[in-house]
Structure formats: structure tokens, C-alpha cells
Amino acid sequence: MIGELEPREYRQSQHTALAAFSKRSGLMSVAAVALTLLMLSGCGHSEQLSSARIDTPVNVIPAPGSVERGEGRFMVTDGTQLAFGDGAEGKRIAEYVSDLVRRTYGVGLGSSGNTGNGVIQFELAAGTSVTGPEGYSLVATPERIVVSAHDARGLFYGAVTLWQLMSQGEGGLQVPAVTIKDSPRFDWRGLMLDSARYYQPPEFIRKLIDLMALHKLNVLHWHLTDDQAWRIEIKKYPRLTEVGAWRVAAGPAAAADIDPATGKPRLYGGYYSQDEVREIVAYAASRNITIVPEIDMPGHASAAIAAYPRLAASSKPSPQVPADWGIYSSLFNVEESTLTFLEDVLDEVVSLFPGAYIHIGGDEAVKDEWKASPRVQARMRELGVKDEHELQSYIVQRMEKFLSSKGRRLIGWDEILEGGLAPNATVMSWRGIDGAVAAASAGHDAVLSPHPTLYFDHRPYDVPRPPGRGRVITIEEVYAFDPAPAALSEEQRKHILGVQANIWTEHIRTPDRVEFMAFPRAAAIAEVAWSPVKDWDGFSARLPALLDRYKALGVRFAQPAPSRPLDPFRRTSHELSLCSDKIPLSLEDDAPVDSQGGERAVFLVDIMQPCWLFKAADLSKVTSLVASVGQVPFNFQIGDAVTAIELQAPATAVGELEVRLDDCNGERVAVLPLAPAVGNFAVTKLPVAKIAPREGRHDLCFTFTRKSVDPIWVIDSVQLQTSSAGEAE
Template identity: 75%
Template structure:
């Protein structure tokens, strides 16, 4: 768990206030703002007089029709877990304070998730037209609670609340890295406390098939396991098999049913994603007859990126996918099933005589229309099962299926096009709502180098002007996506998700934005994460840059094509280094180095596998001819075409899969400040040599050149 630095928490509000400038909106009721820190902000809050004291004398009451076991059990467990409060521990005396839940005669204009909360010194009443609203009222009550000298109190307040959008989601990618069910349950718990209500669960991709399908057992027997990329994993031999150890896991149908039921108890619908027609490599490894090509790989691949492998378009393959979806709909009772539809490179379809013949049989004039027919076939099947299909915005290409919903990820254009055509849409655009982008500059967090801050997320407009007022009825809501190619562990998922999920929750729930008010509520939200043992992203205190030593994250990249904060592949267990690198051009600039007294340079380097499917772009990666078989690190003065002032052979690092400190190289002192360009010579793109750190020495190293 991340333990928040009190100094950081104390200055957080001031920092975000400063970022807002003079145009930031002001809280409508400063007196109320001082007392409550609810996230997401309620629609209407009015302060009252006095406080409600919560403790062992407090009892729960339930009106007719309220599920007391579910609601009472949830609130009681939450209070006990986070504050150690045992409700009703001292009996039910007539003068006990009361928390009452009651259902009103109808949902009213607030909708099924709306609620009202009235708190006075002797009584708290939470009312709603639906159990979902009562649940969110309980969540708000928990957030109102604070510890004072006299015990735990709730301020006297009247709250009328309901969400702006019905879809407030997070997508969790469990295909690239498997997260255990206990983590999924914890993630669901924390989502619920943000009033988020959709968990989009990415279960299949090129690198794994995670969902048990009874009719096709090889999907998980084969498709759920792979050997990670790189020599470290290849050398990690499983003694039981004598082969490299397999990495992965899958979710049994029993586990899925339990998770779906658990999520439902927290007002969360799980929407599964079964990718098609692309991102199909794991399924094809399990069942080669699904492939377009004759001899597909029998191994689940470990590269990231976009593979060319598509499902073929035979009737037998359509039947296979319908069989899969038939089991999926029995496991996930929610309205929507996600079919992916993204990044389906059509090269294999274009090159296949059989696919071209099938396209003529089916009346598809080109490959885009073939994908449309493919998706329409699946949409028809799901409609017949009483479900609705949702897919990424590529499903617009070639014509959209009649009842399909579009999840817009390539900016907002997909949402604009879908709404204009009368289709529902969820806005989920990169880079802002892609939580594989780092929340701030940090050397220890793998992910995309590109940054999407808490403020960036909060500023996102889920109802952009490009969608007319009339068409906005098609906006279901908003979602952020946690792609985990570079987020290997559950604690890193939490780090990348929170507190940005709090900003997302407020964007999806609250009727108006108030960045100043939100920032002032953040310290209390971070304290809640600590109560829940949730790791969260906390910006490190600024530290001065050492003029003589810099890590890769403190240097500039020469280019910004595919820039990653990339974790090492070794050691297999334990802490791994994280490097900043543009995999299209591994080149760094040590800027403004004072070389007047420097006479040696020490470099620590790593090597990571080039496990990236980037298509023809791989031909654009420069290779500098090495002078020795292992290659060298070259250091040039002022720019990358300047004088070469040092060469460090890589031979000592070749056999070490983790970070290696190379023997130092002597350099000649020079007056003034200079930029140093650092590049590697190499014969091939694999491995990618990377800088861990560079240190300039003011004492020469004997025996070096």
C-alpha cells in the first residue's frame, strides 16, 4: 500500500488550485465544502445544524421492501473494515440514534440510481425509488463520516443526488496479464465507492484467452498460457516439464459467476469483451482451423502490438464464435456483450484466395465490408439472445450493425458518427481516458511515456459540442481503459487507476465541473484509499537533478515515436528496472553537461526484448553498424552527428539479463556545457539496448580508453 506523505497531501489542493488559474469555478457553498468531501460531488447539498454521532448505540432501520441483508450487511461490513465501528453493539435502546433506509413509491425523476439523504443529530434517512439509489446513499453516508474528539460524526446535511450518465465505467485488461479473482473483487469494491457502475472486462486477445468455455476447452488449456518474451523467461525452466515456465491463468465459469454476482451486489454490471475478428492469436493457437493461414503458430505469442492474425470467415468459424457467445451470455446477464472489432489488419484476408471467394459468396465488396458482415452476424446472434452488442469504433467501418453500440476510443469521432447515425455510444478516447498513460512523470512506473494527469481526466467533456443537443440522448456515458501490457502487477493497476478514477467518476456523475472543489476534496479521498489498502498514484516530491548523474527518465529522448516507460524482463522475481526509451529509435540526450572537470563516463545499461508487433514500421528503426560482435554504446558531443568522445563495449552486459554497469570510459575535459547524445550500435533490433543511468566522473579511471 502507498502511504501518503502528509506534506504531499497537505499541498495537493494548493497545487491543483494553482493549476486552475483565475477562471476556476468556486464552490457554491463554502460552509458545506468545509464539512464534506464527497466524490463524486452530489447534485445538490444543503448544510444543516449539528452533527449525527455514529457508534455502538446506532441502529439500522429498513422500510418495506428494502433488502436489509444486502444493504445492512454491506454498510456494517464497510464501517467495520474501515473504521472499526460496530453498529448496534450496545443494543437497541429507545433513544438510540437511527440510520433508516426506505424505498419511495416510485423512482421519481432521479432515476434508479438517484437518492436523497437527510441527516440530523438524531436520525439519518436515506430514501430512493430503487435499491441502487439506496446503495449509493450508503456510499455517500460512508464518505460523510469523519472522526472527531467525540467519536465518529456525520454533519447535518440534506443531499439530493442522481447521476448525469448511466454508463460510468472502467475497462480492466486481464488478457495481457492475469489478475487473480480476489483482486477483481477488491477492484469492484473500490469502483463501487466511486459510484462507478460498469466493469468492462477484457478477457481475450492475442496474448491470452482467459475465459473458460466448456465446449472448447483448449481455449484455456492452450490459450491462457504463454512464455513471456525475452531470454530471462526462456531460461526459466520449469522442472516439471523441462521447458520454459508458462505464465498465465484463466477464470473458470464458477469464478466468473461468483464475480458477476459480487459485482451486482455492488451495483456494477460486468461487460465481457470477446475480441473478433482480430486479436485472435491465442484462440487460433488453441484451434488452428480458425486461422486464415495454413500453418499458424501453435504457441500463444508474447509480443505487444497489433498482430495480422484474423479469424477466417468460414461458416464453421462463425458457428464457433456463436457457440462461445452462447456460453458467454449465460455467464454475464447484463445487457451488453463487447465484441472488440478493433485493429483488425486485413492483410491476411486480402492475400487469401479462400477469404476472397467467401467475400464474393457473402456479397462483400471489400475487406471492410467483410468485417461489417462479420460483426452484423454476431450482432444478429446476440440480439436473438436478448442482448445488445457493443464494439470499438472500428465497427463503424463498412456499415454499422442495426442495434450496435459504439465505444469511441480513437478520439471522439466514433461517438460523433454513431450519434449522428442514431446509435448509442460510450466515450472512451485515448490518450486522456487511457490509463496506461502515466499520471505524471515518474521513473518507477511502467507505461506509455505520454502523460494523462488527474486534471486532464477531470477536464474531459463527455458531451462535446460536436454532438448536437438532440443527438446527445445517444451518449450512454464515459469510460476509462486500463490496458496492462506494461502494467504487470495488480498493485500497479491500482497505481494507474487511482485517483484518476475519482476524476472519471465525477465527470460521469456530477452535473457540473468544479476543479477547485474537486481538488480540495482529494486529500480526503486519498485517506480513504489508505483505509481500503489501495495503492494510488502520488506524485513524488521534486528532487534536484544531479548534474553529474542522470537516469533515463531524467534525460530527453531524441525522438518520440513509440516512447515507453519500459520494465526490464529480468530478474524473473523481485524488483525490475524501468527504462525510458523510444523503441523506434533508442537514443538519449544528456543535456547541459558541464564537462570542464569531467574525465570519465560510467554507464549502466539494460537489454529488453523487442516484442512489439508494429507492422511495416519496423523497417524504419535505424541500426548503427557495430565495431565488435556485441556492439557498443557511443557518446557524441553536442548532437547525434557530433564528435564521438567515448565508446563503451557492450560485451560485459551480453550475458546479464538485468542491468549491467559497464567499465568506465575516459573522456577529455572540455570547457562549457554540452549535450551528450547516447546511442547503441547493434546488428539487429532485438534486443533493445537501453540506458539505465549515466554518471560523469571527475576522476579518471585507470586502464580505460
């Protein structure tokens, strides 16, 4: 589920389909963005959140609640002893911090029962003056360090802070003399990872868990099922992974990539066995992280329906797992056998994930198939529900009762509010903050995860790689978000469990790209969720030390590319201006298909209006133009909105690239035939086009003629050539 702000009825109309896909594409109007940021900038717990800076800062993220600096420093050397008493938890945490210190600083720590001077002591102490199970105190003097907490969770976070306090200085590794008392602002401090669109191997999931722990994030929301894949093994229904975990990627390049073992197009996919899930869940628990699995219903069901067609509301379900992005109309039917199927799935899921919450999705369930199905309409009458929204609510309430019988709580995206909310359900609000406000006002718990600010598939910088949503969401924007809606009373705010950022992976194909999109923005949301301090300048000052730790740990984090002046005669698609911003995306090329076969190009394009402007080009000496183009599949489910895409009739069978002067209705100054590019799945350099010099500066508009929306022809780069360069060509 990928989002827009405002709730809306799912009607099969041009406006609604486009809005729905814009939601999937992470888009909204400029006015809506501005309104959201304005609303959020005024949010906060008045008794908790402070905009004041910490007077004695330390290089710790998230910022601790209380810091008092002392005199001197504690030196950490090879053989410095860790004392942890007799408890297994203390020993586990001491081993954890010892491993971190060895990997990042090359210093080996020992272990001892001695609690005197020269040691780092971890202790579980009932009388510790910190609040909550995740709170801790850390007292460092030149003689010794003591980390104490009521609970092993707090002890773990104290160990994380201790590691961050360490730095290489004169004389070796050192910890400043300091007294810290710290506890989190919110209980739910999460990241969501979408493993349905693209599969990440278990070793990467463990790495992500490790990195979350170092930011004191404690919830991994694991998106395991969607239209494009079913990624979790269910023993009772093996076809869910045998069929549902595999798809042929979209486009002619993938269709032409024949697997010699089958003689058919190569399948992309993968899934997590139950043994792998158990291992990952246990690993997460050792890092104080609870995994919340998501099993989508009643929408985003195409992969499950491909595996078991009897589950479909449609009389003609597709037998293949689809590869398009966007919103499919595929819904589960509401037969008793299908509801039993869903309960059977949840029964196995509950056995694998011991955490309190199970996420059932509930978003973007376009009701067209239910409306068109005589059997579903009859079933509605049997159940006594008045409309399709109440029918979805019936399913949600049924699943909520089932999960409650297993000692678990249901959580879903904010659409589960529509038609009536199940009594004990928790709402994850992604369409702005409205869902959380409505849920908390009605006495339900909520987690804030609003688009676009906390959607990490938006690019962190205006760079072409890696691909992602067209809009840029900076780390500063993430840090500015406050998950405490001012619209709620103090009593209602107690229902806000916390905050979560989402990593949707439609355009994040590889694990290293997930890291790039997640970090360091995850550090910003971690501080938002943990710290009572709101201090962007302080956070910025502490960030370089964190980035150094990333480097030591081998994290591929985002950082801005060095700025360089634009070439006055050459532009890439990302350097050109888009003519519109209806659905702008930074899309990766289709080829080479083999990820080892070379780097793919990335194009910035508005899929509703593929049109680019080379602004203020000096044409006084330009005599020719060279363009490199690519083609990407139109694999986007936008319903009837596709009819709003204007097509320019081609003069030839395969179409042309047209160049017009000053605006897109201006004089046509060049036409470049697309015939040389038709058979090439990668970037093609088109033949040189002659143009007449023009005095002064002019905008140049680039559009493609074509007979259909598929494929989307895209600009890779444009080169304007002067007379000498043109002759050289």
C-alpha cells in the first residue's frame, strides 16, 4: 500500500483510478503536501517534546533524554573487562557489544566477574532511576562504566549507546565521562520492509535487523504478501509459494530471457521457509526487535488467487502471478471456505511470529469485483451487510476475533476504519494523519506512517540512481515529522503507539538499494520516535559520526553526489525538466536482464505524460541534435485513467521523437525516427538530426509519437551540437 492523503471511494472512474495509482506511486498535490507538513510541524506532546538543544551533546543517535558531562574519559583497550554478573541476559548483551567493538574498532574486550575499577559493568537493577522496560542509565567515569536497567531491553539499548560513545582519540579508544538517563518517547519505533515486490535473502534481513537495533528501532513490519508474490511458506497450502512466489518480470526483455531448463521465460522470485522465518524471528528477538508479519486481505490477493483460483471473487481469475505495479481489482471472495482458508493461513503465521500484532493489510481493496459478482452480492444478503465497505469490515472483524482467540491483536492500514472498525483493532495511518486521529478519537490504538514523508521509496536526493519515486524526501523532512497529532487531546494521544517508515520496493530491486534508501533517513525517524528532543542542528552535528560507523559496518547509505554545473549542451533525463508531474517516476531500464550483465540506465519520466523540456538552450550555434532513448514497459495498473494518456499519431509504423521550439505546441524543429531503437531493450543512440540555428535562448520540448501507451519511450540523454561537432558526427 503506497499512498495519498485523503480517503476516497473506490469508483471505477478516470479520476478515481488515477488517484488510486497516484496513491500507489506515492504522489499528492503540492497543496496537500504543504498542508500536511504545516499540520505536522505543529504536532507534539507538550509535556514530552522539547525543541531545546541538549546543553552537553554527545555523538549518540537517537539523542538521549538526559546527558550530564563529567571530567575526563574512560580508556578502552585490548583486554578491558566486561562484567555482567550471573545473568544470561547480561552475558548476551556483553557479547553483543564486545563483537561490535571488535568489528568497528578492532579492540578485543574480555569478560570478568570483577565489578571494580577498570571494567564496564552491565547490571539489571530493580532500583534503577529510569522509567519503562526500555529505559537505562549509563554512568561513565575515568575509573569505570556502569550500564543499568530494570529490563534486558533497557540494558541492550544502554550497550548500544555505550558503543556510540566510543571514539578513537589521543591515546586510543575512549568514552567521555558522562551520566545518561534515557528512555523512549514511543513504544512502536518501526521500519516496514516490502519483500513481496522484490525478495531479499535471509542474510540481508538479518543485516537490516542489526542496523535497526543500532538505531533503537524495535519493530520490523514485514510485508510478505501482495499481488506480485506470496513469500511465506504455508504448510497447509503449498501452492502459495510453489506458484505464488514466482513471476515473469514485465516487458519484452524479460519475456525474451528464456530459461534453458524450462524453455519458458525465466521466473523471478523466492520465498521464506518456515524454518528460515523462525530463525529470523529469533535473531530479531535477540536484538530487541519484534517482527510484525503482514498477510494482505481482502485485496492485493492476485498471487494467492493464481495459486488457488477458487479464492477469487472474479469468475475468470488470472492463472499467472502478475508483474505490473499499481492496484489490481483482484479480491478474495467471501465464501465460508475462503474465510477458513484465511484463518488457516493466520493460524500458521501466529505459530511463527510470537509478537502481539498480526497485520492484515486491508488497504486499496477496489470493490469492483464484489459489485459485479452475483455470488458475492448474494453472500452480502446472507450476512446482512448493506454495502461492500461493510463486507470488508465483516472480514476484518472476523479475522480480529480469530486472532484474539489466539492471544494476538489485529493491525491494518487505515482503510479498515471504513465500514466499521473491529473492537480491538489497531490502525496504521498512512493516508496522512487522519486515520490515526479517527482511530484514537474512537479509543483505538494507532501507529503513524504517513505518505509521503515516511515513504522511503521516494529518493533521498535528486540523483538518478538508484531508481525510485520521482519526488525527493530529504532526511530533514523526515526529521521534521512529529507523530503526535495536535488534533488529539492529551488523553487521546495515549493511543498513538508510535511511528514507522515504510520501504516499498517496486523500484528498489536489490538489497544494497534498500540500504541506500533506508539510511541515514532511518536514523532521523529513530530519533523522532525515541528522543524527547527536537533539534535538527544538533542531529546534523551528530550525523557525521554515525556515517563513520556506517562505513565501518559496510552500510551502503545515501549521500549527495558532488554538485557540478550543468553542461550547457547536454542533459540527461534527470537534468531535463518534466512537462508535468502527474506520476513522475525514476524508472530503471529493462536491460540487461542479467544483473551481472552491466548497469541499467535510469530514466526520469511522468508515465502519464512522457515529455521533457531542455530549458533556455542557447541555439545560436547549434546545427544538430543527438538523442539517446530507451523503452520501458507500461506495467502500471491505473484503471480507466489510462484513457487520459494522450497519444500523438506517428508518421511511421514505430513512431518518432519530435522536438519542438519554445513549448510543446511550437514549431517542430527536428524529427528522429525510433526504428533503430525498436529491437533494442537497452539504450539506443538515434541518428543525428539537423536543426537550424536560432538566435537567443529557447526551450526545447521532447515528445514521442506512438500508437499505444506500451512501451513508454523515454529520453536517456540529449546532446546539442555546434557546427564543428555536427560536422565531426
